[in-house]
Amino acid sequence: MHSRMIGRRSFLASTAALGALAFGGGTTGCAPSSRARSTAATTGGLPLTAVNRTGRYADASIHMYVVGVDPATGAQGHVTADGAFVPCTASDNGPGGFTDYAIPFRDSGEATVVLPKMSGRVYFSIGDRLRLKVVTDGNGRPALQYPAGWVGADPNYRILHDWIEFTHNDAGMFCNTTMVDMFSVPLAIRLAGTRTRTTGTLVDGGRDRIFAAVAARPEFARLVVGDRLRVIAPGHGVEAGLFPADYYDSYIDAVWNEYRRTPLTVRTDAGTYTGTVTGERLSFTGGARTPASIARPSTRDVLFCDGALAAPNDGVTGPVAAILGAAFNRSTLLSEPRQPAADPARYYRVPVTNHYARAMHQASADGAAYGFAFDDVAGHASYIQDEAPTSVTVTLTPF
Structure with missing residues (x-):
């Protein structure tokens, strides 16, 4: 696992709370009252180019938004087309009640900006x-309230949209595509620097494959929104009443019964631990520090990698919880008593598994995807990094 991973776990932690990531949710971060502009030119800016290769949508119909947190001040805000970070303020809301932070695509099919450190x-x-x-x-x-395409009342619910996540700082550029919450627009990232790497590219017809694969599973079919507008992640489906809240319960019961009588080995950078179930908790021994015991998770805990499977940033319990969360989603925990299981050919092979994440990986050209929050375990997330980046390109690939 990457220490600077920008997925659901440390992306949120590294921003010190990005604000309301879900429509109607609480906001926890914000800009100070100053409207001082932090320019990319003075903070080691990184050129970012977005390219329209959808083959379906005109350049003029596409808009780019760069939003996030200035690490120097903790301010939330947006980046302008000239590479300035501008903290948000209530006066940004226009007559309709919303901001206009859009950076348009030019007739050339590109939109460009220089990313400051953020x-x-x-x-x-x-x-x-x-x-x-x-x-x-x-x-x-x-504080900014971001789109939540999995909430029917969100004002962006009927708008075709998607995003990538990133951290650009003195250590380099760390970025990923994400399907942790939803999938809609196929995006690919190319990061140049000490070497050039790409991730997020789908196989030919990959978007259609994802929608078809999810729709083919009865429990998952209701996660498809509209006429292939998007697919929402099953955890959000539970919250919306679109996905069975007990989906993983039989698998969780089988795991708990198995490790009452059989030891489970979990290897982390901090040490190797042996776990056994006593009562309703999975407890561990081994290593210089002992991880906290894990309570029996619910289906929601598994899908969100939260609750009983929340991963604190303590270097011990966190890595163990992450590995267990990945093993539950990939349904390798019964078949592999030594975790993490690293061979992707052994993932998603039983009926009760995260078929949403499976569809994302099977449609990916490099096999990498961020189908759930701990998909970085064993290195299968659509994540790339470079310690000396020179440019980043995000391509809206063919539908």
Whole structure:
């Protein structure tokens, strides 16, 4: 696992709370009152180019948004086309109640910006502009409320959109595509620097394959929104009443019964631990420090890698919880008593598994995807990094 992974776990931690990531959710981060512009030129900016290769949508119909947190101040805000980071303020909301942070695509099929040092997201919307709103958090400070395509009441629900996540800092550029919450627009990242790497590219017809694979599973079919507008992740499906809240329960019961009588070995960078179930908890021995015991998780805990499987940034319990979360989602925990299981050919092979994540990986040209929050375990996430980056390109690939 990467120590600087920008997925659901440390992306949120590294930004010190990015604000309301879900429509209607609480906001926890914000800009100070100053509107000082932090320019890319003075903070070691990184050229970012977005390219329209959809083959379906005109350049003028696509908009790019770069939003996130200035690490120097903790301010939330957006990046302008000239590479300036501007903290958000309530006055950014226009007459309709939303901001207009869009960077348009030119007739050449590209949009460009120079990224300052920050953590954030690059959003793309097609056919309409995103409804990003500046709201007030519990401390009376402004904060951004981001789209939540898995919530029917969200003002962006009917807008075709998607995003990548990144952290650009003195250590380099760390970025990933993500399907942790939803999948809609096929995006690929090319990062140049000490070497050139790409991730996120789908196989030919990959988007259609994803929708077809999810729709083919009865429990998952209701996760498809509209006429292939997007697929929402099953955890959000549980919250929306679109996915069985007990889906993993039989598998969880079988795992708990198995490791009452058989030891489970979990290897992490901090040491190797042996786990056994006593009562309702999976407890571990071994290593210089002992991980906290893990309570029996629920289906929701598995799908969100949260609750009983939450991974604290303690170097001990966190890595163990992450490995268990990945093993549950990939359904390798019964068949592989030594974790993490590294061979992707052995993932998703039983009926009760995360078929949403399976569809993402099977449609990916390099086999990598971020189908759930701990998909970086054993290195299978659509994540790339470079310690001396020179440019990054995000391509909206063919539908």
